[in-house]
């Protein structure tokens with residue numbers, strides 16, 4: 001089984017994730033723009049049990065997203081980098097921010113979500129599926 005490792009910018013928080021992602025993509029929601037520094041957030045969704053924090057301890061910021069769901073984002077309390085996020089309605093899944101992998105080069109986006117919130121200067125990958133808000137099951141979310 002593939003094991004990928006990653007962590008925050010300062011190295012205080014480390015994690016590992018086992019197996020391959022269920023789905024990967026870019027989220028253009030307004031909240032992700034804040035966290036990503038303006039860009040979309042690139043992430044991969046895994047079964048929650050596949051994700052283990054192996055060093056340090058994250059803090060969690062919770063927000064009610066535009067979808068109405070409570071979204072939690074786990075970040076390093078020392079350097080502030082966001083590593084892991086999950087939807088309170090689907091705690092069985094966790095998403096890893098692609099940029100926090102030790103080797104992000106293997107990330108493959110399968111589509112874009114929340115493009116209705118994208119900025120005029122974002123360049124959405126038009127050759128991939130996209131959804132204006134949360135996607136239809138099968139495009140982005142794992143089957144219910």
Ligand SMILES: [Zn+2]
Pocket residue numbers: 008009010011012013076077078079080081
């Ligand atoms: Zn850190």
